[in-house]
Amino acid sequence: MNVLQLILLNVLLFFVLVTVHEWGHFYFARRAGILTREFAIGFGPKVLSFVKGETRYTLRLLPIGGFVRMAGEDPELVQINPGQRIALAIQDDKVTHIYLNDLDSRRDALQGVVEDIDLEHKLFVRVDVDGVLHKFAVHPQAMMVSKDKETQIAPWDRQFGSKTVGQRALAIFAGPLMNFILAIILFISVAFMVGTPLPDRIRIQSTVDSSAAQKAGLMAGDVIIEVNGEKIAGDSKKLTGLIQDSANKPMSWVVERDQQLLTKQVTPVLTADNAIRVGVSLGPDTRPATISEAFQFGWKNMVLYSTLILDGFGKLATLQVDMDELGGPVQIVQFTSEQAAAGWPQYVNWMALMSLYLGLFNLLPVPALDGSRLVFLGLEALRGKPIDPNRESMVHFVGFAMLMLLMIAVTYNDILELIKG
Structure with missing residues (x-):
């Protein structure tokens, strides 16, 4: 496996684990009606960012986790105070956009000075327009625009703190819960991938390059049936003992390959450190798992x-x-x-x-x-x-x-x- 593939598989591991975790928070927060402002993978500067629906999805530079930013968890970033001059975009008698700067360029918006405003509970704004007070209802999904950055308002019923303890606890616990669900799905997948071990059959998992096993024609996947006329079944100790007694002596191995029995002559090698090697790694034979x-x-x-x-x-x-x-x-x-x-x-x-x-x-x-x-x-x-x-x-x-x-x-x-x- 080359370096690029290893890098991609490392990135995949991080991306899958963090995304699943944060998706748990995100999904159950949305189910509870909480406004989710951002779904982020990673921390630090943004690498990729886009908005879909009410949420901004971001990929950030530092791969050390992720977060879901819910309305009300932290103080709102944009505050509007009485005496502040703003511009309002109004549609169907409701404020849809509140502009906080570059007011002269908002030609289609109504400008005025804030007398009173409530963007959490009563959803209204009262402004002084050339000495005349006007009160407008604010749309629950109205946008505040500051320096061309839009922030959706968060009425109290869309904030994290407005929900019951149970709803908030579920939104928090759902992150680890999704990791547990992913873990058991992956463990089950491994079972299907490797199969169920057969205790009475030994299979060659791999062979060492230029080893006695490779020279004899043994291959990964071969099931060892008998050695020197003795049935092996699943007895790896017996096989090891026969090998240790046959240093530099030819051995007759009968293996099963593609449902056919093959006989191979294998000569274990006595190495420089006085170890007797054939050059195979062994494991149990398997069948598909139910x-x-x-x-x-x-x-x-x-x-x-x-x-x-x-x-x-x-x-x-x-x-x-x-x-x-x-x-x-x-x-x-x-x-x-x-x-x-x-x-x-x-x-x-x-x-x-x-x-x-x-x-x-x-x-x-x-x-x-x-x-x-x-x-x-x-x-x-x-x-x-x-x-x-x-x-x-x-x-x-x-x-x-x-x-x-x-x-x-x-x-x-x-x-x-x-x-x-």
Whole structure:
């Protein structure tokens, strides 16, 4: 597999995992009626951006995550205050556009000074036009235009904070949930790709170039039936023992290939380090997995890997892991490339594992992660009133800064490992 293919498969891994996660937030926010201002993959400067419906979709430069910006989660970027001069575009007796600058160029708009305005609850604006007060209703999807940048207003019923605790919690939890769903789908797919092992049949997975196996004509996919007249079935220990007793001695191997039995003469080689090699990697023969077997395989891997990941989080939280042992983006790229080079089953299994990891990691009660936001919603449900938004925002900001510092630290470790070779 060439370098370009490996790069594309690394990009695909990041894009799929982050997109699925953010789509979960986006979909359930939309279902709850929340205005979603932006759906972003990556952070930092915009590389690609377009608007569809009410949402701006962006691809950003730094591949370290993504976000869905919901109305009301942060203070609105554009504020209009009494005494400010604005221009209004009116259609069917409702304001559709509110212009904040370059007013002289808005020839088809009505200009005036704001006397009173409410763009959240009552949706109206009262302006003084040449000494005469005029009151206009504002369309719930009206646009505010500042320096040619349009921002849709967010009435209270379209804001994140207006929804029930349950609706908000679902919109937050849906990100990790989509990662879990993707993980089990991919684990099930791996089961269909590799099949169900047959314990009584051993198959050659690969052969080493210029090895005794290749010289004898053995090939990947051959099923070993018998060696020197002895049935092998699924007994790999017996096969290994026969090889170890036959250094530089011809052996008679009977293999099954394309439903035909073939006899090959194989001579194990005694290497310089006194190891006796044939030059094959072995694995169980397989048959196509049934739907039931594939689902069992997928669920078993979900439980197994979840246990391992959570155990790792526990060791990290209790400082049982040395910082030097932590890997970052560079190591992830390296391992992803190795799995991709090993074949599609390994790559898909790795993508499933990473999706599961991303889902579980985001549920940790760490500020700036989804788990922390769910904790705040839980506290709100217990108290009967929300936490001060400014305090919550500060907690998430500090948490995000700490995560970025951790990212820098593990990336530094990655670079040191590369330098050390």
